[in-house]
Amino acid sequence: MPKVAAYSFGKPPDDMEAWREQCRRQMKRDTLSRMKYGWFYAYKPILDDAPYRIFNSTAEYRAWCNENLPAYLGLNEES
Numbered sequence: 001m002p003k004v005a006a007y008s009f010g011k012p013p014d015d016m017e018a019w020r021e022q023c024r025r026q027m028k029r030d031t032l033s034r035m036k037y038g039w040f041y042a043y044k045p046i047l048d049d050a051p052y053r054i055f056n057s058t059a060e061y062r063a064w065c066n067e068n069l070p071a072y073l074g075l076n077e078e079s
Helices: 013-027 031-038 058-068
Strands: none
């Protein structure tokens, strides 16, 4: 049987109960508050620098991604 990795999303195992308690508190918030505090904006270089881009085909879009975007964004074939 293969080993399965257990992920705690940055929380050490001894802090798991505190993390669960925080989750319980957050779930008591109303939906609008959870939506307000649940997302954050992260600047994406090159993608956020123009209001829009138009491509004639998916192949043209993929070629543009490969040539222009950093690999850590995950939108090019090298990633």
